[in-house]
Structures are given as C-alpha cells and as structure tokens.
Amino acid sequence: MMRLSKLTDYAVVMMVHMGQVNDLSSGDVTFTTARLSEDTGVPQPTVAKVLKGLSRAGLLRSVRGAQGGYVVERTADEVSIAEIIQALDGPIALTACVDGADDSCNVENLCGMRGNWNRVNDAIQSALGQVTLADMALTPMEFPVPDVPARAHGQSPSTSRGA
Amino acid sequence: MMRLSKLTDYAVVMMVHMGQVNDLSSGDVTFTTARLSEDTGVPQPTVAKVLKGLSRAGLLRSVRGAQGGYVVERTADEVSIAEIIQALDGPIALTACVDGADDSCNVENLCGMRGNWNRVNDAIQSALGQVTLADMALTPMEFPVPDVPARAHGQSPSTSRGA
DNA sequence: CGAAACAGTACCAGCATGGTCCTATATCTA
DNA sequence: TAGATATAGGACCATGCTGGTACTGTTTCG
Numbered sequence: 001m002m003r004l005s006k007l008t009d010y011a012v013v014m015m016v017h018m019g020q021v022n023d024l025s026s027g028d029v030t031f032t033t034a035r036l037s038e039d040t041g042v043p044q045p046t047v048a049k050v051l052k053g054l055s056r057a058g059l060l061r062s063v064r065g066a067q068g069g070y071v072v073e074r075t076a077d078e079v080s081i082a083e084i085i086q087a088l089d090g091p092i093a094l095t096a097c098v099d100g101a102d103d104s105c106n107v108e109n110l111c112g113m114r115g116n117w118n119r120v121n122d123a124i125q126s127a128l129g130q131v132t133l134a135d136m137a138l139t140p141m142e143f144p145v146p147d148v149p150a151r152a153h154g155q156s157p158s159t160s161r162g163a
Numbered sequence: 164m165m166r167l168s169k170l171t172d173y174a175v176v177m178m179v180h181m182g183q184v185n186d187l188s189s190g191d192v193t194f195t196t197a198r199l200s201e202d203t204g205v206p207q208p209t210v211a212k213v214l215k216g217l218s219r220a221g222l223l224r225s226v227r228g229a230q231g232g233y234v235v236e237r238t239a240d241e242v243s244i245a246e247i248i249q250a251l252d253g254p255i256a257l258t259a260c261v262d263g264a265d266d267s268c269n270v271e272n273l274c275g276m277r278g279n280w281n282r283v284n285d286a287i288q289s290a291l292g293q294v295t296l297a298d299m300a301l302t303p304m305e306f307p308v309p310d311v312p313a314r315a316h317g318q319s320p321s322t323s324r325g326a
Numbered sequence: 327c328g329a330a331a332c333a334g335t336a337c338c339a340g341c342a343t344g345g346t347c348c349t350a351t352a353t354c355t356a
Numbered sequence: 357t358a359g360a361t362a363t364a365g366g367a368c369c370a371t372g373c374t375g376g377t378a379c380t381g382t383t384t385c386g
Contacts, residue, residue, distance in 0.1 A: 005344080066360065120290075137279075208376065215334085226383095
C-alpha cells in the first residue's frame with residue numbers, strides 16, 4: 001500500500017546524492033540533469049522532471065543557460081522527506097475524499113466520519129517530517145540488520161527475492 | 164500523494180459502522196454484505212471484496228451459509244488504521260524498492276541508501292498504528308470546522324461539493 | 327433438498343503514473 | 357552578435373494498477 005511514486009523515490013536519491021557531493025566539494029556544486037542521470041542511472045528526461053519539481057518547491061535553485069544546472073539550497077538535515085514527497089506528489093492526503101472530491105462524497109451514508117482522516121494525515125505528515133535527508137544518507141549497509149531475514153513487519157533491505 | 168485505495172477507505176467506513184451498530188445492539192451482530200451495501204451505498208460485490216480481505220486478516224469472522232454474514236471480532240479501540248490498511252493493501256511500504264523488486268534495484272547507483280526507507284516506513288506504521296477505529300468514529304460533525312470552507316489542507320467533513 | 331450467503335477466481339474498464347519529446351527561454355562563450 | 361548549452365513548461369502516449377463485475381463453488385440453515 002501507499003506506494004509512493006518512483007519520482008519521489010528518485011527525488012530522495014538525487015537530493016541525498018547532491019548533498020553528499022556538495023559536502024565533499026564543500027561548496028555549492030551545480031548539477032546538470034545530464035550528470036545526475038549518469039550518476040544515478042535514471043534517464044535524463046526523468047531526472048529533469050524530478051528536479052523541476054524540486055526546484056519549483058524551493059528545494060533546489062535552478063540556473064539556466066550555459067554552465068547552468070541545479071544547486072541545492074539547503075543542507076541535508078534541513079530537508080525532510082515530507083517536503084520532498086509534497087514537492088512531487090502534492091499534499092500528503094491519505095483518503096480519496098479530499099477537497100476536490102465533488103461526487104466522491106455523494107455517498108453521504110459513509111461520509112460524516114471522513115473528517116477524521118485529517119488526524120491520520122497529520123500523524124503521517126509529522127512522521128515524515130521528522131525524517132531528514134541526512135537520515136537517509138546514513139551509512140548504507142551499516143545497519144543493525146544482519147543477513148538474517150528478521151522481517152519485523154515485512155521487507156528486508158535487499159535480500160528476500162527468495163519469495 | 165499516498166492516496167490509499169478506495170477499498171481501504173471503504174473498509175474503515177464499514178468497520179466503524181459495524182462497530183457502532185454493534186454497540187447499539189450490545190451484541191455480536193451478523194452483517195450480510197447486502198445489508199452493508201445498503202447502509203453504506205457501496206455496491207454489494209465491492210463490499211464483499213472488502214469484507215473478504217478484512218476477514219482474511221482476522222479483523223472479522225465470517226459465517227457461511229444461510230443466516231450467515233460477518234461478525235466483528237474486536238472492539239473499535241482495539242483495531243488500528245494500520246491493521247486495516249495492511250489487511251487490504253498489503254504491508255505498509257513506501258518505496259517501490261521492496262522485496263519483490265528484482266530488477267527495480269539493478270540501478271545499483273541509486274540503491275545503497277534504500278534500506279533507510281525502513282525507518283520511514285516504521286515511522287508511518289507507528290503513526291497509523293496509533294489511530295484506532297474508535298478515533299475515527301468520534302463525533303462526525305462536531306468538529307471545529309464551521310461551515311465556512313476553511314480548507315486548511317483540503318477536505319471538510321461533508322460539505323465540499325460546493326467547489 | 328433447496329435457498330441463502332460467503333469464498334475464490336477470473337475478467338474488464340478507467341485512470342493515474344512514468345517516461346518521452348518538443349518548443350521556448352535564459353545565459354555563457356567565442 | 358551568434359551559437360551553444362541547459363532549464364522551463366507543457367503535451368503526449370504507454371504501461372500497470374485499481375476498482376468493479378460476474379461466475380462458480382462451498383457451506384449452512386430450514
């Protein structure tokens with residue numbers, strides 16, 4: 001469930017990547033979509049689409065023209081996952097019964113309790129808001145997840161294609 | 164983003180409804196899909212599909228044969244939104260890079276940090292786990308949302324077709 | 327034995343997502 | 357100034373998933 005879009009996934013990856021490169025160069029590196037495409041393996045047009053969204057949301061600054069590209073505006077610990085998600089997938093809303101829902105809610109019988117979804121959304125929003133890019137950049141493999149498929153509630157990092 | 168499936172939405176509505184009816188009758192009422200369809204306005208086959216999932220997950224008990232139907236197994240405050248979501252939409256996993264992803268992750272370059280999505284998922288899981296059906300059943304209309312379309316981040320209880 | 331009601335599966339339509347392409351615009355360099 | 361570079365913005369199409377339906381089987385009551 002709640003499979004967030006690939007675009008968002010890419011976005012996080014790219015933001016983390018840019019942050020890391022930026023760190024090494026200790027300066028504001030300008031990334032072209034071409035370079036990011038190489039670095040990540042994501043096709044160039046798609047990279048463009050992702051970065052466009054991020055830039056529109058203010059997470060990146062775009063520099064047009066020759067020698068142009070994208071520049072990160074904030075450090076990794078200043079950007080939350082929630083922001084990235086919202087930048088690409090729109091507002092965090094769990095139910096389909098959001099404002100635009102003209103005729104979705106004509107099933108009056110089952111509405112009436114719908115407003116309470118807000119609190120669910122808030123909970124999620126807050127949860128996502130607490131995870132920053134810096135968290136996502138933490139040591140890739142050095143996790144307390146041995147190769148034993150612990151599976152608390154599903155899903156181990158990479159192994160588990162066995163199923 | 165993260166639009167959870169309608170099925171899940173229906174599920175929550177039905178669970179809440181059954182809980183309320185159960186409360187009034189102070190007993191274990193047996194609900195047929197036909198009745199729930201009437202009560203909620205959701206087409207019968209769809210109701211069946213939803214309840215089947217819930218029953219398979221152990222949230223409901225099914226009684227086959229004549230006079231059969233579905234019976235709620237737990238009270239509203241014992242069932243979390245997370246459980247319902249998982250019952251219908253599968254495990255709560257935000258990224259597409261979950262276990263079954265054989266070739267999604269062959270873009271090795273961008274993987275390596277993917278494991279960290281787990282913590283995000285955990286955060287969400289925990290957030291959703293704290294909201295119970297009882298919470299969702301709270302006073303439908305008595306919310307600090309007047310009839311002015313305030314729309315903080317969308318969605319007012321029942322009005323909203325006005326748009 | 328027949329009716330009622332769930333179980334399971336297969337099937338189809340609609341729609342959002344993901345990805346591509348094209349054109350316009352801005353900037354740098356020669 | 358002219359050309360090259362690179363983003364901005366939007367349109368466009370294909371794929372896959374979701375939502376919904378129908379059909380058949382199985383269980384239980386009367």
